[in-house]
Amino acid sequence: MSGQLNRAEPAMPVTAYKTYRILSPVQTHFRPATCVEAGCAAYLNGWVSTIDETTVLGQQQAHYIRKQSGRGFTEERLPTGLTRFVFEAGQRCFSGDHHVRLDRPELYVVQGGDWRGNPTGEKRQHTSARDWIEDFGEHQQTLADEMKRG
Structure with a gap:
């Protein structure tokens, strides 16, 4: 096996997509234990x-x-x-590699593009889960509307 993912061909250009992630990086959200x-x-x-x-x-x-x-x-x-x-x-x-989580909130990140890249360079971090969810819902609606138009 080559280790490559089997991905469906995207229906739209990379600029039409956004990547939504919730992160808790080891470097900032965990400590050695x-x-x-x-x-x-x-x-x-x-x-x-x-x-x-x-x-x-x-x-x-x-x-x-x-x-x-x-x-x-x-x-x-x-x-x-x-x-x-x-x-x-x-x-x-x-x-020798144990870690425990620190009491820090997750990072709610949105960036342009998908697995093919981020050609617009868009990247932002929401301050709350609520804002991130709202952004996600609005983007999903934009994609649905775009697909209806063809």
């Missing part, structure tokens, strides 16, 4: 990492787990030759 704050399943339940020590990467991972991670675990060699590390609950996971 601990496993406890994020309700991390690995922290709550423990986890298993199965490592192939016949590879360089697997050897590095196993060395880190055994000598540097500081985590509690049991180790088992599987019949397949892989090593299974079972980590106890209640300890920091390996993700």
Whole structure:
């Protein structure tokens, strides 16, 4: 599969469209969090990492787990030759990428165009969901009227 989306051919030029989005960017609406704050399943339940020590990467991972991670675990060699590390609950996971949401309102953004681009450069941010919804409804009506006219 090529990873491309299967899109219907638009009925009108890109300038007739607008893109409406509600955003909560990670950079401004979230902060880093601990496993406890994020309700991390690995922290709550423990986890298993199965490592192939016949590879360089697997050897590095196993060395880190055994000598540097500081985590509690049991180790088992599987019949397949892989090593299974079972980590106890209640300890920091390996993700290191937890975030929790800050109490900030979403961004209500409207920009010109669609997936093909924004040739007009139009972009604005509404201050309320109500204004964004009203703008969206008015634009939908404009499109419906335009389609009726042909």
